[in-house]
Amino acid sequence: MSAPSLPGRVLVREVGPRDGFQNEPEVVPTDDKVRLIDALARTGLRRIEVTSFVRADVIPQLADAAEVLRRIDVPDGVAVSVLVPNERGLDAALALRDRFDEVSVFLSASETHNRHNVNRSVEASLDGLQRVLGRAREAGLRCEAVISTAFGCPYEGAVDEDRVLDIARRLVADGAQEIGFGDTTGMANPLGVGRFFTRAAQALGDDVQLTAHFHNTRGQGLANVLAALQAGCASLESSFGELGGCPFPPGATGNVATEDVVSMLHEMGIETGVDLAAVLEAARAVRDVLGRPLGSHTLTAGPVDWSGTA
Template sequence: MGELPQRVKIREVGPRDGFQNEPETIDTFDKVRLIDQLARTGLRRIEVTSFVRPDVIPQLADAAAVLEAIEVPDDVALSVLVPNERGLDRALEHRDRFHEISVFLSASESHNRANVNRSIEESLTGLRLVLGRARDAGLRCEGVISTSFGCPYEGVVPAERVAEIARELRDAGAQEIGFGDTTGMANPRQVRELFPAWREALGDDVELTAHFHNTRGQALANVLAALDVGVASFESSFGELGGCPVPAGATGNVATEDVVSMLEEMGVRTGIDLPALVVATGMARDVLGRPLGSHVATAGPVDWSGAAPTSR
């Protein structure tokens, strides 16, 4: 194992990536209080919603209402996902309520068409305009590449294809590139090989972020593999909420509290109050009325004093 980063950044994506994958719409009031709780755990970056078409993802139809109602500390950066220029137009009506945007496309043609009904080149054409306008508006921009580690329709996705898309996003204005393991196909050896190659392809001016799903139980191992090759920025979802609308069976993102627990136990600082984060997950569990996938939310944080963990 190489020298691990002393500190990492974690962007919480549950309020967007998680809530949009729930079969039922969460009440706006509940979304707001969950985000407000997350914002007081030490998290410094939270993706709060997406300005997608309400008829496509009705779970996020209240994006504007959520943005206007949340109350977060000044040092918490809020981001929204925008799919296209129309989504950006809607978001910019609330420009004073957030700091960053994310845009997305897939590294495989089949998944991109299944997800957004466009070719990769068609997506890039639209996202170039979105990124340029967002940068002009003073927003920090992230480009997320889904199926970076493999596609459930096409299998292997060539690393150079992912790098080409990443360079296109960088050149269009993305300051951060998120590499998504959208359906949980990544393995640690692959992660160790790919991130150095992508770093070499992109240079040092772009932040590389890892976005792992726990579909096959390998997400924490992949986090460790990414750390081992110098990645210090991650996206995760409290309670292991989330997944991917296509295909079926693509379960949730790696749980934020599981990532925080592992890193802090290894001496890698996150700045996040783990017990407060577990409280937020408990609130989400109560709102949804079902058990969540997070291990730490079930077992509690590690207690080195010898006392039994407090039930939550």
């Protein structure tokens, strides 16, 4: 039996500075955020989501979004992304338009999770995002739309694949150039992931970048990454140190760790352009800032040593 085909190169997008820091119980000092983002920007990562323009009373961990954007020092060739929930968030971001390259918007595939997350129906979210995407494209920004709970909802259970794809088609029609499919609470499994990304590629076509966003809640994160790759997906989102998570259901852990993803890809001969040692250094730095152990396996065990000298 021949091995499934895999992409020769995979784009890894770092979301820890946004997705990770917003889920920390304490506010990470701005100086530390800037230092860590600057370090990540020098690891070979080509896309980094650095913050989100959300209400400070809702997510105080990201109340310093504007200051972070002003202060980071990111080399040429590294695309800086910000997350915006609505037009008000976009307005705040556009005041610093020269400091970032991409904008991400989001909604959930399930009604219940969307109402818990943004207090709106899915239809109302789509109406609002149509305006956000249109204005962002007019401003020359590349646009990603993330669909949370794409592989299951902790409140509603199974989420219909056709519903997820219908939402994706509408977001593409409204201007999204990339669709991220989020396994928000780690409910995906490899067989389902492979089937879904095969269908998504057929439904959305070659002009739309498909991105996989997995959480490691039940230890299946890397298996799901492999399944997505085998289905042709060559773009992943991850978080250094396995930071992140979903604030609602108990036990929801962080995103797959960037260093775990990069380590696995390199061991399989897939290029990422990322320096694993540099990412591990950044993960150690954020572990020191947070003052607690992190879930990353490669951070704990170290990269594979093929010299046999361990």
